[in-house]
Amino acid sequence: MRDRPAIASVLDGLVDMHVHSGPSPFPRRLDHVEAAQDGARIGMRAMVAKSHHHNTQMDILAMKGRLAGVAASAYGGIALNSTVGGLNVHAVRMCLRMGGKVVWFPTISSGRHIDCHPEDGAFPTTTVPLTLERIDIVDGNGELKPEAAEILDEIKEQEAVVNGGHMYPEYIRTLFRAAKDRGMTRMVVSHPDYVIGADPDLCRELIALGAFIEHEVGMYDPEGTQKRDPKRLLTWIEALGPEHTVLASDFGQAVNPKPVDAWLRVAGALLDLGLPEKDLRRMVCDNPAYLLNLDT
Numbered sequence: 001m002r003d004r005p006a007i008a009s010v011l012d013g014l015v016d017m018h019v020h021s022g023p024s025p026f027p028r029r030l031d032h033v034e035a036a037q038d039g040a041r042i043g044m045r046a047m048v049a050k051s052h053h054h055n056t057q058m059d060i061l062a063m064k065g066r067l068a069g070v071a072a073s074a075y076g077g078i079a080l081n082s083t084v085g086g087l088n089v090h091a092v093r094m095c096l097r098m099g100g101k102v103v104w105f106p107t108i109s110s111g112r113h114i115d116c117h118p119e120d121g122a123f124p125t126t127t128v129p130l131t132l133e134r135i136d137i138v139d140g141n142g143e144l145k146p147e148a149a150e151i152l153d154e155i156k157e158q159e160a161v162v163n164g165g166h167m168y169p170e171y172i173r174t175l176f177r178a179a180k181d182r183g184m185t186r187m188v189v190s191h192p193d194y195v196i197g198a199d200p201d202l203c204r205e206l207i208a209l210g211a212f213i214e215h216e217v218g219m220y221d222p223e224g225t226q227k228r229d230p231k232r233l234l235t236w237i238e239a240l241g242p243e244h245t246v247l248a249s250d251f252g253q254a255v256n257p258k259p260v261d262a263w264l265r266v267a268g269a270l271l272d273l274g275l276p277e278k279d280l281r282r283m284v285c286d287n288p289a290y291l292l293n294l295d296t
Contacts, residue, residue: 007268010277012043015288017102017161018190018216018248019047019259023059025126027254032056032074033063035252039072041260045285046073046294048101052108053083053130055091057100075292077102079165080151081109082133087147089154096158101292102188103155105148105165105175109135113166116195137171144178156184161291163188164211169198176209186291187211188246193236194219200239207244212287216250220269221262225255230269237270242279246287 021035022028030038032049039047049056057076060067067074078095080087080103092103107113111134137148152175155162162179164172164187176187187210192198194216198206203213213236219226220233237245249259256262263284270280289295 002268002271004264007264007271008042010271010280011263011267011284013045013281013285014039014042014263015045015285015292015294016047016249016259017188017246017288017291018214018250019049020051020250020252021049022252024051025053025128025130027125027127028252029254029256029258030252031063032059033066033070035259036067036070036072036074038258038260042263044072044260045289046075046292048075048077048292050077050079050102050104052079052081055084055095055100057095057098061098075099075101077104079104079107080135081106082135083130086133086135087137087145087151089147089150092151093154096154096160100160102161102163103151104163105137105167106135107166109133110165110167110171111136112168112197113195137167138174142174144174148175149178152179152182152184156182159186159293161186161188163190164196165190166195169196169202172196172198173206173209176206176211180209185210186293188214188291190214190248191216191219191250200236203240207240212244212246212291213240214246214248217247217266218249218251218256218259218262220266221257222265223257224251224262230266230273233266234270234273234275237275237279237283242282243287245283246291247283248288
């Protein structure tokens with residue numbers, strides 16, 4: 001088992017595209033600045049703050065003073081759930097033109113998420129009472145709604161990332177086909193085997209459209225809530241290839257450890273299982289840096 005400094009050196013330059021820091025209606029362990037500061041333990045280059053409820057780019061801008069002395073860059077994005085008006089191109093336009101990097105299509109408002117967690121917006125738990133409305137991106141004929149297409153056009157113009165959210169796999173396929181038709185190459189599917197239900201063969205279809213498959217190391221942390229076996233993650237990586245894979249933490253919740261601790265434990269487990277260092281760095285440094293357009 002490698003020691004923590006050795007693992008941290010492999011992770012140096014890491015880009016975490018899925019951090020659930022606060023503020024949020026869901027209880028959070030740390031805020032965006034604290035998450036970025038803690039990233040110094042592994043030389044984190046950048047992070048994206050994700051909320052299921054609001055445009056986090058405005059949080060980042062409001063915290064600009066506190067972030068000034070932090071080595072890691074912090075970015076925001078927007079998830080197209082009912083609390084931002086669903087498929088609201090105006091909200092997307094503001095987020096991206098203010099510097100946001102990622103648009104997640106419906107997560108907790110998606111039909112697939114509601115099927116899995118019918119708690120009316122209370123999953124995992126809220127600190128304030130909220131309402132939830134289902135948001136679909138297709139019409140009764142299975143065609144992409146015009147407002148979803150308009151949002152794709154805005155994402156392309158701003159060179160941002162389109163994420164399939166928690167939608168049904170067939171909806172993600174429809175969305176990514178439309179994105180590919182527009183020449184878009186920055187597409188991400190988060191945790192295909194959690195909520196979404198996309199098997200490796202379907203993921204290969206999405207990869208053929210230009211997508212990267214994002215797996216969440218937090219799900220494999222023995223001190224987190226899910227405690228999955230890292231061998232399962234390695235099997236996914238080997239099946240789809242590190243060139244098509246992105247790793248992210250998906251941590252920041254009050255009930256889970258800090259993202260950096262999950263990174264250290266799960267990265268160490270993957271390396272101990274035989275994952276080459278170069279492949280790990282590709283998934284945590286190179287691929288997400290490309291997606292966020294950090295080197296141009």
